[in-house]
Amino acid sequence: MENADLASYRHRRERELGALYATARSLTALGELDAVLDSIVREAHELVGTDFTYLSLVDPEGELTLKASQGTISSTFNQAHVPAGTGVGGRVIATGAPAWVSNYLQAQDLPHDRTFDDLVVPEGMVALLGVPLLVGEEVIGVLFAADRTERPFEPDEVALLSAFADHAAIALNNARLYDESRSALKQLQAAYLTIERQVAIMERAQSVHESLTHVVLKGGGADEIARLLVDHLQGAVTVFDRSGAVVARCPPGPDVAPEPSDDAVDRARRSGRWATTVDRTGRWHGAATVQAGDTYLGAVVLTRAQEPTPVDIRTVERAAQIMGLLILKDTAVAEAEERVRGELLTELLVSAPPVGPAHRARAHARGVDVGSLNVVVVAMSETRSVSDVGRRLRVLASEWNGLAGEHRGRATLLAAASGAAEVADAVHARLRKELGSAVRVVAERVADDNWGRAFERASRCCDLMRNLGVTDRGATAERYAMFALLFDPDRAQDLDRFVTDTLGPLLAYDARRSTRLVATLTSYFVNAGNLTRTATALRVHMNTLLKRLDRVEGIIGADWRAPDRALQLQVALRLHDLRTRTPPTAAPPPRP
Missing domain, CATH: 3.30.70 (Alpha-Beta Plaits)
Known part of the structure; x- marks a missing residue:
């Protein structure tokens, strides 16, 4: 018996770790902050199996604000705010470690907040476990798992939820960085418009650079700009792209640029301004960066025996601006064509x-x-x-x-x-x-x-x-x-009718009583009717499982184990499970 219990425990731990790995991987694929929050509580709810889970983030004042929940029944609970230093969440933030109570309202060693306690009663929350969401040493939030009955939390449960919270915190931090990146992109687009206006003004004001402007008008490229600079300034000109590769050189030379030229580019890139170096032969290397806002697009380097004059510097900087304009123009043309094709595709689809x-x-x-x-x-x-x-x-x-x-x-x-x-x-x-x-x-x-x-x-x-x-x-x-019932929009009513006719009473009972009869029946069929494996999979006592199955029989009839009826139930349960996990496609715009 001891060997069987040990094997069962190992099997359960392997299954839990496998589920933890799978859910952690799914979190890394998400980008939107709201989607990550919802996914964290949903996956934690499935992973730990408590009555409900919720996630609260720490605001600048140290207050915990509920951001997402799964399995809650009270609408007011989803508006919960917990002041700093109170409740299980306050203890988790203070210690940076998991904390739990078997009966929240009766826990005397916790500072309570009356407003939050008033929300606990209609939700029916009793046992509560909280684990920290850590980014480095900072607690950015708390992930909670709660039951509506009094009970302790086992070390394995605490360890499992804590391990999941570590992965969830990384995904949450990545989502925040993703939002910041999108904001930075918008700023870059605004900067591009500003640069474009400034370039247009400078083109009208500086007639000395008419030849460079003509390159833009006739659609020239880096080779032509390099050739024009050599004609005006003498020496040699090298144009680099954003990766450091040489895209143009006049007069033609070796494929690898001299090290002093690379040094000038590095200095110009770091400072964002003109930079000059001198090599051992006395040649001067001056570099101007090609930029759009804060985005580095490349560099233009002038190499010659004489030190560049201020006019030379302005000319090379002007050429770098022209190069940036050419790059942005080519990018804009490509994006415009892609946008037009994308719009045409959308119009055909709708x-x-x-x-x-x-x-x-x-x-x-x-x-x-x-x-x-x-x-x-x-x-x-x-x-x-x-x-x-x-x-x-x-x-x-x-x-x-x-x-x-x-x-x-x-x-x-x-x-x-x-x-x-x-x-x-x-x-x-x-x-x-x-x-x-x-x-x-x-x-x-x-x-x-x-x-x-x-x-x-x-x-x-x-x-x-x-x-x-x-x-x-x-x-x-x-x-x-x-x-096809799941993905064919013309069969949606057939799917609804089949699931309702087969599982309707059980679904209604679960919704009304907050029970898990549908999940129990699903696990029963998945485990081929083996009661021991089913109870283990559901993490419930055998007597609890038998009571649930008796309740199923009382709701849908005693013949539910008969072969034909059981087959119908299994198909309905599988389709219901897949439909629940498949988000509905957004409704298309109205057709003209």
Whole structure:
């Protein structure tokens, strides 16, 4: 018996650690702060199995503010604020270590806050465990797990939630950095507009640089700028890109730039201003950085025997500005074309068939025949961003005579092909190679120019693949036809009717009594009706499991174990579980 208990304990710990690893990996794929908060409490709720979980962050005044919860039943509890130094959260912040009480309201060794205690009563919270969210040595928040019955928390539970909180804190900090990066990007875009206006003013004011301005007007490049600078200033000119590679040199010379030139670039990059060095032969190397706001784009270096004069310095700096303008212009042209193609793709996906002549004309101007776009492809990766996947699809779009972009948060491709399976396999192979990570690709054939319906099916099928554990595959929606009730919008009412007819009484009972009969029945079938394994999986006593199953029998009838009835229940439970874990696709804009 002792060996069996030890083996059961090891099996449970392995399962918990496996779940911890899987949930930690899923957190790292998230970027939005709100999504990370919701995912943390949802995954913690599933991992620990308490009645409810919630997460509170520390504000500048040291007060804990609830940000996300899972399993709560009182709407007022989600507005909880706990003053500094009170409750379990105050103890966790003060010590930086986990803390728990078996009965919160009766705990006399905790400072209580009356306002929070008033929220505890309607929520029914009794036992409470809190673990810190640490970034370095700083406690940025507390993750709580609570039960509505009095009980102690075992060391294994505390250790498991603490380990999860360590991963969650990293994901939360990454999400904050992600938000800060987006703000920095907006500032960079604003800086670019400012630089563009300043360059335009300087072009009108400094006629001495008309030849450089002419390079911009006729679409010249780095080679022409270097040649013009040598004509005006003598010496030699080298142009570097942001990675330090030489993109132009006049007169032509060795591929590797002299070290003094590199030193001048480093100094200019650090200071953001003109920098000059002298090598052992007495040659002067002056560098001006090519920048857009705080973004480094490259450098222009003048090398010659004489020290540069102030006019020379202004001329090279002007050339660096022209180089920046050329780079930004090329970037803007590429982004504008991608934006136009993305807008056209979106219009086709949301428009009602048949497609209008205006859309056909716009597509034709870009070498695309709308009538031949007969396959919709949706690609998703758990490790790469939508924009990253979308950029790869835009490159592939020309090979398939189609359009690519982002639609409703999904990297999407409209392609002209002989078959959906061919496109799915080819796109998956290319994305898998270029991204270097797992990617899901679903292709759906378009019927009657209804690209929107094909997108809906492909998008939902892509979500379904993730919930089925498929992370790296190219497939068609037809491959998952047995799950069509989940991803076919035309079958949504059939799915609702089937789940309601089969599980409706149990779902209603769980919602009304805050019980877990549906979860219990799911675990029972997953464990092939083995009561011992089911009780272990649910982490409940055998008597509790038997009472739950008796209650199931009282609600849906005594024949629920009969083969036909059991099969129907298992299918309904599986579909309900997948639908619950698959977020609904946002409703498309109204069609004209």
